[in-house]
Amino acid sequence: MAKDFLKETRDHYDVVVIGSGLAGLTGANVLAKQGYSVLLLEHHYQLGGMATWFKRKGGHIFDISLHGFPVGMKKSCRKYWTQKIADSIVPLQGIRFENPQFSLRTTFTREDFTRIIIEKFGIAPQTVDEFFTTARKMNFFDDQDTTTGQLFEEFFPGRTDVQRLLMEPITYANGSTLEDPAITYGIVFSNFMSKGVYTFRGGTDKLVKQMRAELEQNGVDIRIRSLVEKIEVTPDRRVAAVHVGGRRITCGAVLSNANLKTTILNLVGEEHLDPDYLDEARAVRLNNSSCQVYIALKPGVGFDDCGDLLFHSEHTGFDVNAVLSKNVSSRTFSFYYPETRPGSDRWLIVSSTNANYADWANLSDEQYEADKQHLCETTLDCLEQYVPGVREKVAWVEASTPRTFEHYTRHQQGASFGTKFEGLKVSQTLPEQIRGLFHAGSVGIIMSGWLGAVNYGVIVANEVDKHLTPSEATV
Numbered sequence: 363m364a365k366d367f368l369k370e371t372r373d374h375y376d377v378v379v380i381g382s383g384l385a386g387l388t389g390a391n392v393l394a395k396q397g398y399s400v401l402l403l404e405h406h407y408q409l410g411g412m413a414t415w416f417k418r419k420g421g422h423i424f425d426i427s428l429h430g431f432p433v434g435m436k437k438s439c440r441k442y443w444t445q446k447i448a449d450s451i452v453p454l455q456g457i458r459f460e461n462p463q464f465s466l467r468t469t470f471t472r473e474d475f476t477r478i479i480i481e482k483f484g485i486a487p488q489t490v491d492e493f494f495t496t497a498r499k500m501n502f503f504d505d506q507d508t509t510t511g512q513l514f515e516e517f518f519p520g521r522t523d524v525q526r527l528l529m530e531p532i533t534y535a536n537g538s539t540l541e542d543p544a545i546t547y548g549i550v551f552s553n554f555m556s557k558g559v560y561t562f563r564g565g566t567d568k569l570v571k572q573m574r575a576e577l578e579q580n581g582v583d584i585r586i587r588s589l590v591e592k593i594e595v596t597p598d599r600r601v602a603a604v605h606v607g608g609r610r611i612t613c614g615a616v617l618s619n620a621n622l623k624t625t626i627l628n629l630v631g632e633e634h635l636d637p638d639y640l641d642e643a644r645a646v647r648l649n650n651s652s653c654q655v656y657i658a659l660k661p662g663v664g665f666d667d668c669g670d671l672l673f674h675s676e677h678t679g680f681d682v683n684a685v686l687s688k689n690v691s692s693r694t695f696s697f698y699y700p701e702t703r704p705g706s707d708r709w710l711i712v713s714s715t716n717a718n719y720a721d722w723a724n725l726s727d728e729q730y731e732a733d734k735q736h737l738c739e740t741t742l743d744c745l746e747q748y749v750p751g752v753r754e755k756v757a758w759v760e761a762s763t764p765r766t767f768e769h770y771t772r773h774q775q776g777a778s779f780g781t782k783f784e785g786l787k788v789s790q791t792l793p794e795q796i797r798g799l800f801h802a803g804s805v806g807i808i809m810s811g812w813l814g815a816v817n818y819g820v821i822v823a824n825e826v827d828k829h830l831t832p833s834e835a836t837v
């Protein structure tokens with residue numbers, strides 16, 4: 363008999379959280395700590411959403427999105443999770459760029475970038491300082507018309523090399539382009555520049571295990587393999603219940619961590635929304651997706667120091683279309699040493715490329731497998747220059763595509779970084795359409811990535827708290 367993953371769930375909760383990405387997990391934790399009864403429903407068999415990992419025969423463990431995040435993650439985890447989780451967040455030192463315009467290593471801090479831009483690229487110190495100060499001062503309420511491209515042209519006109527140094531990692535970090543509002547660049551870039559790039563020692567599996575333990579301790583009812591099919595709304599537009607696995611579970615609020623457009627257009631349904639809002643929601647552009655190649659070396663077999671993150675490109679200048687092209691010429695390699703999981707004897711490499719869903723969506727099964735194989739082979743060819751003899755060292759290679767991300771996280775088109783900028787307003791104003799319905803999850807570039815998702819989870823949990831009057835809560 364099929365296992366009942368909803369066995370003994372209650373008929374009513376103060377809050378139902380749909381999805382266990384970092385925003386959903388954090389929102390659930392904050393609300394449970396405030397005393398609310400919280401049901402967390404996740405369709406996958408694992409918690410974490412994009413913050414995930416998988417295991418393969420032979421003891422290989424691959425991290426999907428553990429490449430780097432800003433230091434702010436340490437503070438957010440300490441405040442909204444546990445000191446133990448925060449203590450595992452450690453800096454990465456070796457960020458590398460290898461492309462036809464330059465080859466360099468950096469700690470990815472403001473000091474080091476300033477030194478490089480002055481010494482290597484010959485830009486006046488005052489210009490560099492003014493650029494960093496401008497980026498640092500940017501916030502959400504600033505002018506949203508200036509694009510990132512215009513910002514660069516203002517400070518570094520015609521300098522595609524400097525623009526590449528400044529932009530390439532951010533394009534990989536959140537899929538943003540030169541056409542996106544400059545504030546989305548300024549906020550994310552400054553977050554990284556404050557103290558460089560950080561990682562979670564022990565791997566994503568350890569992080570999510572610790573988060574799960576904390577959620578359970580705080581009383582969150584966690585259910586995996588539970589796909590929410592519908593958010594039920596009353597005629598006067600209040601959230602009433604969620605429908606999941608043949609059950610109807612009523613609640614005072616829903617916090618959806620599912621894809622923004624899916625939440626609004628599929629789970630709620632268009633008939634419950636104002637026409638203007640509906641138009642805005644329909645017009646929200648999804649961010650792009652990713653392909654990855656996962657490479658595990660034989661136990662105990664390693665490589666010399668390659669750095670931690672390597673932005674490799676064969677393209678002459680920085681070109682977003684080239685970065686997204688299926689004909690890959692740009693890759694980000696993450697090199698994982700045994701210290702990633704202390705006590706392990708494994709060296710692993712994950713190659714990531716931004717990708718367009720359309721390039722992978724409609725291939726026949728045969729063509730899809732062939733194209734994945736091609737991606738694996740060309741990635742190994744490219745890697746040979748950094749890890750000589752890599753083919754002889756390899757124990758496991760496989761690839762994922764936008765279809766993989768769509769399958770596991772149910773993000774439309776496998777969007778890795780939520781939506782473009784306009785998604786933020788649509789996400790924030792959802793409760794004005796349906797009382798008691800909130801969305802938290804990768805949107806608007808600023809709120810994507812590990813740190814953005816965690817922080818957005820906190821912000822929205824506080825809104826949920828305001829909505830739930832004490833009489834509605836079973837405190």
Ligand SMILES: Cc1cc2nc3c(=O)[nH]c(=O)nc-3n(C[C@H](O)[C@H](O)[C@H](O)COP(=O)(O)OP(=O)(O)OC[C@H]3O[C@@H](n4cnc5c(N)ncnc54)[C@H](O)[C@@H]3O)c2cc1C
Nearest residue numbers: 381383384385405411412427429430590620778804811812
């Ligand atoms: C390849 C790749 C590399 C990345 N690298 C980095 C990096 O190095 N640094 C960084 O900071 N960020 C990185 N990111 C981005 C980062 O992982 C995400 O922005 C962040 O984890 C998203 O969190 P989220 O809260 O938006 O939810 P998501 O991770 O999108 O999770 C949403 C959850 O909701 C669940 N769900 C959806 N619909 C339903 C439903 N109807 N019922 C039940 N459950 C549902 C999904 O299964 C999923 O678990 C990367 C992403 C990718 C894809």
